[in-house]
Amino acid sequence: KIVEVKLRLAFTGRGDETVEAEVRAGGSRGRAAAPAGASAGKHEVRHLPPGGAAEAIRSFDPSRMIGIDASDPRAVTAALRSIDGTRDYSRIGGATAYAVSVAALEAASIELGRPMYELIGLYGEPRIPLPLGNVLGGGKHAGGGAPDVQEFLVFPLDPGNIVDAVRANLRVHTLVRKGIERRDPSFPAGKGDEGAWAPRMGTIDALEVVSEAAAAASDELGVHIGLGLDVAASTIWSPSDGAYVYGREGRRLDPEGQISFMEELADRYGLKYIEDPLQEDDFEGFAEITRWAKGRGVLIVGDDLLVTSSSRLERAASMGAAAGAILKVNQAGSLGEAMDFARACRDRGYSIVASHRSGDTWDSHLAHVAVGTGAVMMKSGVVGGERMSKHMELLRIAEAHPGIGIARLRI
Numbered sequence: 525k526i527v528e529v530k531l532r533l534a535f536t537g538r539g540d541e542t543v544e545a546e547v548r549a550g551g552s553r554g555r556a557a558a559p560a561g562a563s564a565g566k567h568e569v570r571h572l573p574p575g576g577a578a579e580a581i582r583s584f585d586p587s588r589m590i591g592i593d594a595s596d597p598r599a600v601t602a603a604l605r606s607i608d609g610t611r612d613y614s615r616i617g618g619a620t621a622y623a624v625s626v627a628a629l630e631a632a633s634i635e636l637g638r639p640m641y642e643l644i645g646l647y648g649e650p651r652i653p654l655p656l657g658n659v660l661g662g663g664k665h666a667g668g669g670a671p672d673v674q675e676f677l678v679f680p681l682d683p684g685n686i687v688d689a690v691r692a693n694l695r696v697h698t699l700v701r702k703g704i705e706r707r708d709p710s711f712p713a714g715k716g717d718e719g720a721w722a723p724r725m726g727t728i729d730a731l732e733v734v735s736e737a738a739a740a741a742s743d744e745l746g747v748h749i750g751l752g753l754d755v756a757a758s759t760i761w762s763p764s765d766g767a768y769v770y771g772r773e774g775r776r777l778d779p780e781g782q783i784s785f786m787e788e789l790a791d792r793y794g795l796k797y798i799e800d801p802l803q804e805d806d807f808e809g810f811a812e813i814t815r816w817a818k819g820r821g822v823l824i825v826g827d828d829l830l831v832t833s834s835s836r837l838e839r840a841a842s843m844g845a846a847a848g849a850i851l852k853v854n855q856a857g858s859l860g861e862a863m864d865f866a867r868a869c870r871d872r873g874y875s876i877v878a879s880h881r882s883g884d885t886w887d888s889h890l891a892h893v894a895v896g897t898g899a900v901m902m903k904s905g906v907v908g909g910e911r912m913s914k915h916m917e918l919l920r921i922a923e924a925h926p927g928i929g930i931a932r933l934r935i
């Protein structure tokens with residue numbers, strides 16, 4: 525049972541204001557700080573109320589959490605919902621809902637002496653997810669001149685273990701820098717918010733660099749490395765023009781043109797993963813590209829489309845829009861709500877990709893969310909402290925459970 529909840533102002537690694545919570549249950553204490561997005565979907569809950577973290581903390585009455593079972597995320601969500609009283613957490617902020625709900629489960633996990641992923645418990649056999657990380661990028665995560673596509677992603681397809689998997693992505697990251705420098709010797713080695721290189725080049729050149737680097741790393745390490753994109757297409761969608769506007773490259777595509785462009789890139793570069801190829805309300809377009817992708821071994825994933833919302837997932841499933849789902853706890857608010865989403869994904873046959881945010885914290889809970897929801901992938905960048913903390917927790921989970929297998933992508 526929860527005996528105390530304390531909130532404090534915190535900052536993400538990028539400097540976004542956020543909330544950290546400490547929850548005591550029995551004699552154990554859990555602690556969690558919420559991440560924050562930059563290319564947030566418009567259907568996500570609100571990160572913070574207009575007055576920021578101070579107002580979120582002021583409007584939260586911690587006494588109303590006392591006595592709640594910390595090991596029951598649904599009960600914690602119900603209490604948070606009743607304290608907040610709005611549809612989108614606009615009073616206490618999604619950051620508060622995230623921090624309190626994750627800290628509560630951590631406290632319960634310490635109190636019960638069981639790992640957090642086990643308490644989440646939405647898997648058959650526990651599996652270590654494949655690490656998915658961006659090695660090059662632009663969009664809202666980098667300055668002008670970088671590609672319009674937000675993330676160029678890599679992941680090992682068949683690693684023997686999580687250490688080899690993490691190494692493979694790191695090696696590609698290193699080789700991508702060398703590839704950029706070969707094309708532009710004056711590259712100042714700038715990186716975007718998630719540690720991906722942010723060079724002055726367009727989408728096609730970026731794909732050339734990343735596919736060369738991935739092929740070289742695959743040969744060197746004997747691991748097959750798959751390529752993917754997070755287009756974050758809502759950030760380049762111009763509703764007034766009815767077009768996707770690639771500002772840097774001077775490309776303007778209507779929705780059908782965008783679908784053809786994605787298909788062309790997937791064919792030419794052998795992409796295995798495309799996240800948000802279309803803007804967040806184009807369920808029909810998603811259904812069309814998902815039909816195309818299914819026979820070709822390309823996983824179409826919804827992030828801003830689904831925003832970790834069970835009702836948006838139901839709508840997508842009814843039309844066959846996307847085959848994979850990004851799960852970001854703070855898009856839904858609380859862990860309990862994200863768990864409902866994970867259950868819906870499992871019922872509807874969607875592959876789960878548990879994901880960080882571009883403004884993330886030192887917390888490692890994402891690793892438990894990924895294993896605990898049966899995610900096939902954990903998306904958490906490649907380099908940098910906020911990213912590596914999650915990978916390190918995966919390594920610790922694997923070390924504690926020598927028999928645990930690594931996930932395989934099935935499309």
Ligand code: PGA
Nearest residue numbers: 561562563564756881882
């Ligand atoms: P965000 O973006 O965390 O900046 O919203 C990450 C993503 O689109 O996957």
Ligand code: ZN
Nearest residue numbers: 754756799827
């Ligand atoms: Zn995304």
